[in-house]
Amino acid sequence: MTVTPHRQSTRRPHPADPCARGAGAAPVEPARPSGAWFEGDPVGRRQFVDIGDLELERGGVLPDVRVAFETWGTLNEAADNVILIEHALTGDSHVVGEAGNGHASPGWWQGLIGPGRPIDAADWFVVATNVLGGCQGTTGPASAAPDGRAWGSRFPYVTVRDQVRAEALLLDRLGLQSLAAVIGGSMGGMRAIEWAVTHPERVERCVVLASTAYATAEQIAWCQPQLLAIRSDPAFAGGDYYATGSSPETGLGLARRIAHITYRTETELADRFGRRPQLGEDPLASDPRGRFAVESYLDHHAGKLARRFDANSYLVLTEAMNSHDVGRDRGGVEAALARVRAACTIVSVDSDRLYPPRLSDELHEGLPVSSRAHIVSDFGHDGFLIEEEQVGRIIRDALDPSAAASVA
Numbered sequence: 001m002t003v004t005p006h007r008q009s010t011r012r013p014h015p016a017d018p019c020a021r022g023a024g025a026a027p028v029e030p031a032r033p034s035g036a037w038f039e040g041d042p043v044g045r046r047q048f049v050d051i052g053d054l055e056l057e058r059g060g061v062l063p064d065v066r067v068a069f070e071t072w073g074t075l076n077e078a079a080d081n082v083i084l085i086e087h088a089l090t091g092d093s094h095v096v097g098e099a100g101n102g103h104a105s106p107g108w109w110q111g112l113i114g115p116g117r118p119i120d121a122a123d124w125f126v127v128a129t130n131v132l133g134g135c136q137g138t139t140g141p142a143s144a145a146p147d148g149r150a151w152g153s154r155f156p157y158v159t160v161r162d163q164v165r166a167e168a169l170l171l172d173r174l175g176l177q178s179l180a181a182v183i184g185g186s187m188g189g190m191r192a193i194e195w196a197v198t199h200p201e202r203v204e205r206c207v208v209l210a211s212t213a214y215a216t217a218e219q220i221a222w223c224q225p226q227l228l229a230i231r232s233d234p235a236f237a238g239g240d241y242y243a244t245g246s247s248p249e250t251g252l253g254l255a256r257r258i259a260h261i262t263y264r265t266e267t268e269l270a271d272r273f274g275r276r277p278q279l280g281e282d283p284l285a286s287d288p289r290g291r292f293a294v295e296s297y298l299d300h301h302a303g304k305l306a307r308r309f310d311a312n313s314y315l316v317l318t319e320a321m322n323s324h325d326v327g328r329d330r331g332g333v334e335a336a337l338a339r340v341r342a343a344c345t346i347v348s349v350d351s352d353r354l355y356p357p358r359l360s361d362e363l364h365e366g367l368p369v370s371s372r373a374h375i376v377s378d379f380g381h382d383g384f385l386i387e388e389e390q391v392g393r394i395i396r397d398a399l400d401p402s403a404a405a406s407v408a
């Protein structure tokens with residue numbers, strides 16, 4: 001297959017990237033490349049394809065959608081060695097990074113792709129997209145609407161199915177019809193299973209980690225105070241804060257604190273922090289009031305996310321996760337899962353309190369061809385990111401030719 005690179009972009013913060021610089025200022029879209037293009041790049045750099053107008057599940061059309069992605073490896077002649085990797089809520093397409101090519105920053109599954117690694121780029125062509133509604137180059141609330149202003153509050157409600165539709169259009173544009181595997185964790189796992197249900201004929205293997213067939217009552221419940229925290233921040237300005245010179249960092253930080261607790265475990269926090277005060281601080285003093293170490297830890301994660309992520313994207317993606325239900329309008333979860341033809345691997349983290357193993361059991365039991373795998377971890381939901389060796393072993397097994405395809 002001939003591939004023509006029209007334009008390359010490294011992951012260095014683009015001045016228009018609200019995730020990279022804090023979301024305070026008005027976004028400026030980078031110049032749009034014309035038509036679809038991509039490059040089989042062994043290192044992985046962010047690239048863009050305009051997929052046109054996107055029809056949304058709840059009605060209406062999102063015009064001029066752009067999808068950003070990175071690739072590793074080379075597409076083979078048969079175009080049947082494609083793996084799609086789906087990132088989680090605040091993740092991105094930067095699955096691995098390599099020093100020396102403008103990619104010094106490691107990726108979120110750094111040990112996964114490369115020579116001798118579970119996904120050897122000599123064998124596979126890996127595509128990792130940035131999700132619709134996010135803030136890493138794919139169209140989201142900080143992108144310019146047709147009138148040139150940021151979408152802001154006008155950005156529509158998008159569902160996980162819309163996100164998968166955008167990715168399917170991207171792959172169509174790239175001429176990639178079949179997926180040897182789609183792999184994702186957490187919110188990425190939602191997209192992975194939605195891919196297998198929506199496009200059974202295109203997906204050969206599906207690996208779903210720390211995820212679910214549908215958002216549960218408790219998951220939606222945890223999201224509610226996070227949504228409220230952002231929307232209650234005076235700097236939120238109804239969602240149209242891009243031109244105000246500030247952004248709802250306090251609300252986003254609160255949301256992250258709430259979420260981060262759900263990503264970890266009670267025992268980890270107890271063992272790691274206990275009742276220890278933060279170094280040099282006294283939580284029992286009245287002036288100045290000091291912090292417990294665990295409070296400082298949460299402050300750290302809150303600040304870090306508020307600096308790198310757009311609050312509107314956090315809202316849009318959280319609501320998309322709430323929308324997730326593979327059974328909607330398909331006769332229920334059981335009927336939806338029965339459509340899947342991929343060989344699936346369903347993975348849970350034993351200590352995950354947010355996506356507990358029973359949800360993986362439900363997926364596994366409903367899928368026609370499924371293996372069940374377990375990650376043993378002290379870290380809870382974040383175990384799917386932290387326990388890279390275990391994840392690597394599971395993915396290596398899932399990609400083994402003997403675990404292949406039921407796709408006709």
Ligand SMILES: CC(=O)SCCNC(=O)CCNC(=O)[C@H](O)C(C)(C)COP(=O)(O)OP(=O)(O)OC[C@H]1O[C@@H](n2cnc3c(N)ncnc32)[C@H](O)[C@@H]1OP(=O)(O)O
Nearest residue numbers: 087088089090091092108278293294296297300382385386
């Ligand atoms: C697919 C995706 O989801 S990609 C997105 C993943 N990345 C993120 O979500 C970023 C947020 N981070 C996380 O969720 C988690 O840190 C993970 C899963 C990435 C990694 O987990 P761990 O390796 O266990 O990191 P941990 O939670 O211990 O955090 C370490 C940070 O806390 C800081 N920290 C630890 N204790 C304290 C404390 N008492 N006070 C302040 N900061 C503290 C460390 O200095 C370190 O800072 P750094 O990350 O800026 O270097």
Ligand SMILES: N[C@@H](CCO)C(=O)O
Nearest residue numbers: 088089090091186187
């Ligand atoms: N740390 C992950 C947890 C959600 O799965 C994220 O922020 O995306």
